[in-house]
Amino acid sequence: MPKQLVIIDALNLIRRIYAVQQQRTPNASLEKATEQALLSACKRIISSLKPSHIIAVFDGEKSTWRENLFPAYKQSRSPMPEALAKQLEALKDHLLDIGIDSVSAANEEADDICATIASKAATAHYPVTIVSTDRGYYSLLTAGVYLYDYFKREYVSVNMVEDKFGIKINQLTDYWALVGISGVNVSGVPGIGNKGAQTLLENYASTADILAETKPNKLVAKVQANSDKLLLAQQLLSLKTDLKLGFSLKQLRYQAVTQQS
Numbered sequence: 001m002p003k004q005l006v007i008i009d010a011l012n013l014i015r016r017i018y019a020v021q022q023q024r025t026p027n028a029s030l031e032k033a034t035e036q037a038l039l040s041a042c043k044r045i046i047s048s049l050k051p052s053h054i055i056a057v058f059d060g061e062k063s064t065w066r067e068n069l070f071p072a073y074k075q076s077r078s079p080m081p082e083a084l085a086k087q088l089e090a091l092k093d094h095l096l097d098i099g100i101d102s103v104s105a106a107n108e109e110a111d112d113i114c115a116t117i118a119s120k121a122a123t124a125h126y127p128v129t130i131v132s133t134d135r136g137y138y139s140l141l142t143a144g145v146y147l148y149d150y151f152k153r154e155y156v157s158v159n160m161v162e163d164k165f166g167i168k169i170n171q172l173t174d175y176w177a178l179v180g181i182s183g184v185n186v187s188g189v190p191g192i193g194n195k196g197a198q199t200l201l202e203n204y205a206s207t208a209d210i211l212a213e214t215k216p217n218k219l220v221a222k223v224q225a226n227s228d229k230l231l232l233a234q235q236l237l238s239l240k241t242d243l244k245l246g247f248s249l250k251q252l253r254y255q256a257v258t259q260q261s
Helices: 010-024 027-049 065-069 082-097 110-123 135-142 158-165 169-179 194-203 207-212 218-225 227-237
Strands: 005-009 053-057 128-131 145-149 154-156
Touching: 005 010, 005 027, 005 110, 010 027, 010 082, 010 110, 027 082, 027 128, 053 110, 065 227, 110 128, 110 135, 110 145, 135 145, 135 158, 135 169, 158 169, 169 194, 169 207, 169 227, 194 218, 207 218, 207 227, 218 227
Parallel strands: 005 053, 005 128, 128 145
Antiparallel strands: 145 154
C-alpha cells in the first residue's frame, strides 16, 4: 500500500457533526446520533483517502501556552456543549473500534499537535493529509502537506489560498499577524486591513523586512509603531511543529478492524 498519513482534527470534525445532529435529532437520541455520524464520516474518510497511517488528534485538557501568554485568546468562542464534552472519551473508544487511535498532549492545542505530526511525516517523505476546515493549517501547505475539507469533499490547494488572500502562501502567517483573526481574539496591527496587508506584502517579503525599513512610508510606519502587537500576533498565530510527542510514525499504521457479527 502506498504511504499516506491521514491526520483527523478530531474536535473540528466532531463539533461540526454534533451541531448538525442537534438540528436533526431529539436530545434523547443525540448521543447515539453523534456517534453514528462520526463513525460514518471516519469510515468515508478512510475509504476516500486510503490511509496507510491514521490518527485522530484532540486538544489537551489544560490551558494552552497561548492562553498563558494572552489570556483573551479564544475567549469569545462558545464553550463545548457539556453533553458533548462528557461523550468525548466514549467517542475515542468508538474510533479505536474502527482502527483509529487518538492522541492529545497536556497544555497543547490540537493545531500544534497536528502541525508537528504533519511536519515530521512530510520530512520523512510521507504524503500527509490533514482533515479539517480550520484555515490555520493553510500555512502548512508549502511543506508537502495536504488539507482536506470533509464536508465539501475537496482538497484546499495552494492556488486557492493565494487567490483568496492575494499573497504568497509563505506570507500567510505574516498577513494574519497584520490583520488579526477575530475568531481567536487576536487583533493584529490597528488600522491595517486586508488591502493594507496585501500592499505591504507585495512590497516586502515578510513583516521582518517591514520592521527593518529605514525609510518608512505611512503604512510601514503604522506597523513599526505597533511592533509589539505584531510580534505578539505572530507568536500566537504561528503553529508549533517541534513538540515532543513520544510516539513514532510506525505506531500510527492503520489496520482495518474486522467487525464481528
